[in-house]
Amino acid sequence: MSNLVNDISNIASNNVPRLIDKMSDESLVSTYLNIADKLEHDYTPFNDIEMIYIFVHDEKDQDKSKNRTIDTKREYLRELLNVYFLFVEKEDIFDLRSNDTKKIFNSLNRRNIRLFQEWLREAPLGKGGKSYSVATISRKTGIFKSFLSFAHKIGYVKDPVHTYFKSASVNQKDRPNRDLNSTEALQLLSYYKEHPILHCIFSILLTTGARVRELCQAKVKDLSYDEGVYWLNVLGKGGEKRDLLIHPNVFDTITRFRQRRGIDTVLSPSDDSPLLTTANGKPYTYKYLSNYIGKAIDRTDLPFLKYKEQTVRAHTLRHGFAIISAEQGEDVFRIMQALGHKKIETTFIYLERHAARRNHAGHAWKNSVIMKSI
Numbered sequence: 001m002s003n004l005v006n007d008i009s010n011i012a013s014n015n016v017p018r019l020i021d022k023m024s025d026e027s028l029v030s031t032y033l034n035i036a037d038k039l040e041h042d043y044t045p046f047n048d049i050e051m052i053y054i055f056v057h058d059e060k061d062q063d064k065s066k067n068r069t070i071d072t073k074r075e076y077l078r079e080l081l082n083v084y085f086l087f088v089e090k091e092d093i094f095d096l097r098s099n100d101t102k103k104i105f106n107s108l109n110r111r112n113i114r115l116f117q118e119w120l121r122e123a124p125l126g127k128g129g130k131s132y133s134v135a136t137i138s139r140k141t142g143i144f145k146s147f148l149s150f151a152h153k154i155g156y157v158k159d160p161v162h163t164y165f166k167s168a169s170v171n172q173k174d175r176p177n178r179d180l181n182s183t184e185a186l187q188l189l190s191y192y193k194e195h196p197i198l199h200c201i202f203s204i205l206l207t208t209g210a211r212v213r214e215l216c217q218a219k220v221k222d223l224s225y226d227e228g229v230y231w232l233n234v235l236g237k238g239g240e241k242r243d244l245l246i247h248p249n250v251f252d253t254i255t256r257f258r259q260r261r262g263i264d265t266v267l268s269p270s271d272d273s274p275l276l277t278t279a280n281g282k283p284y285t286y287k288y289l290s291n292y293i294g295k296a297i298d299r300t301d302l303p304f305l306k307y308k309e310q311t312v313r314a315h316t317l318r319h320g321f322a323i324i325s326a327e328q329g330e331d332v333f334r335i336m337q338a339l340g341h342k343k344i345e346t347t348f349i350y351l352e353r354h355a356a357r358r359n360h361a362g363h364a365w366k367n368s369v370i371m372k373s374i
Contacts, residue, residue: 016078016081016082016085019049019077019081020074020077020078020081023049023052023053023056023077023081024070024073024074024077026057028053029053029054029057032046032050032053032054033054041154041155042155043151043154043155043156044106044155044156046156047100047102047103048084048102048103048104048105048106049081049084049102051105051106051147051151051156052077052080052081052084052147055076055080055147055150055151056068056073056076056077056080057073058150063239065239066238066239069239071213071286075143076143076147079139079140079143079144080143080144080147083116083140083144084104084105087104087105087116088101088104090119093115093119094112094115094116094119095111095112095115096108096112105148105151105156105157106151106156106157106158107158108148108157108159108161109159109161110159110161110164112161113161113164113165114164117141117165117166117168120132120137120140120141121137134168137168138168141165141168142168145162145165146162148161148162149162178310178312178315178316178319178350179319179320179323179353179354180312180316180317180319180320180323180324181320181323181324181327181354182323182324182327183304184302184304184320185206185317185320185324187300187302187304188202188206188297188300188302189202189203189206191300191302192296192300196253196256196257196259196260197257197260197261198293198296199253199256200253200254200256200257200276201215201257201276201289201293202293202317203249203250203253204232204246204250204253204254205293205314205317205318205321206317206320206321206324207246207247207250207321208232208244208245208246208250208321208338209244209318209321209322209325209335209338209339210232210234210244210318211234211236211237211315211318211340212286212289212290212293212314212315213286214234214235214236215234215275215276215284215289216274216276216283216284216285216286216289217234217235217283218232218234218274218275218276219271219272219273219274219275220264220267220268220271220272220273220274220275221268221269221270221271221272222234222275223246223254223267223275224267224269225267229245229246230245230246230247230248230251231243231244231245231246232244232246232275236340237340238342240340240342242337242338242340244338245338254275254276257276258276261277261279261281263277263281289314290313290314293313293314293317294311294313294314297312297313298311318339319350321338321339322335322339322347322350322351323350323351323354325338326351326354326355327354332344332347332348332351335347335350335351
């Protein structure tokens with residue numbers, strides 16, 4: 001078996017980025033599954049790296065578009081490989097007793113899980129050298145639990161260690177404040193009014209609620225004109241498609257963007273090229289565009305940024321769309337549809353702080369006798 005997987009298992013030590021690149025390739029999945037079939041679904045001969053590979057590429061649906069996207073696979077690989085090499089390098093901290101460092105996961109016990117969760121809570125690896133936020137701990141824990149549940153179900157992990165985790169749920173008080181109101185949005189748009197690239201990107205994200213990844217994947221053919229309105233069809237989470245309304249002046253920013261890049265501004269339903277491109281004519285990657293937007297926001301040094309609890313980033317613009325839509329009197333259900341949320345509870349989270357302040361009982365005091373006497 002070792003000859004089969006040299007290109008995965010023999011990558012030097014903890015070279016996680018290279019491993020992610022190698023393991024994102026699903027070409028070995030059928031080979032692994034065939035071996036498992038021959039072993040009558042005995043997965044114990046595999047090692048931890050191989051099990052991570054099998055888990056990440058596991059398909060639950062015949063329709064490939066409904067399975068994990070490549071970005072999700074890479075995120076899972078990153079988290080699970082980091083946990084694996086953490087266990088290898090800090091074996092004493094977690095009181096690991098495995099005789100084989102290539103097969104640590106299959107002998108985990110309750111104590112190992114408790115020590116891991118304690119380390120995750122206290123490690124100074126968050127932003128600014130602080131500990132991880134509750135939301136980050138919840139995400140990391142969720143991915144690892146999901147893997148261990150899968151590994152136990154197919155018999156690779158002996159004990160049901162996925163059931164030993166303490167809850168890592170995120171309450172409202174734990175959620176970062178990503179609110180952005182119309183006044184703040186206008187300041188950002190005005191700052192980059194003469195910058196056709198950033199003005200276009202900010203305009204689309206703010207007025208449509210699009211995710212950055214959706215914008216990166218958008219192609220020219222996805223933009224259509226129907227009964228006097230432009231629509232951008234995007235592929236959201238879970239392979240769900242939805243239409244984003246592109247207002248005429250926002251469409252104009254797209255035209256100016258493409259003119260600045262020196263690319264065609266004429267719509268074509270057969271044009272498979274990216275809607276927005278880098279200076280080199282290539283599609284934006286999610287990570288690059290997110291960082292580009294974040295740095296651009298920081299450069300503005302606008303006064304309101306100093307008073308934000310949370311650093312304003314690309315995702316904040318999506319929250320801004322929800323809040324400004326509510327300010328305009330839009331119904332929460334329609335906001336949910338525009339954002340592509342599957343549950344209305346998620347949309348309420350976006351709007352909760354804004355709604356609480358707007359509906360605060362203190363507003364009733366504005367014209368009170370007491371207020372006028374102060």
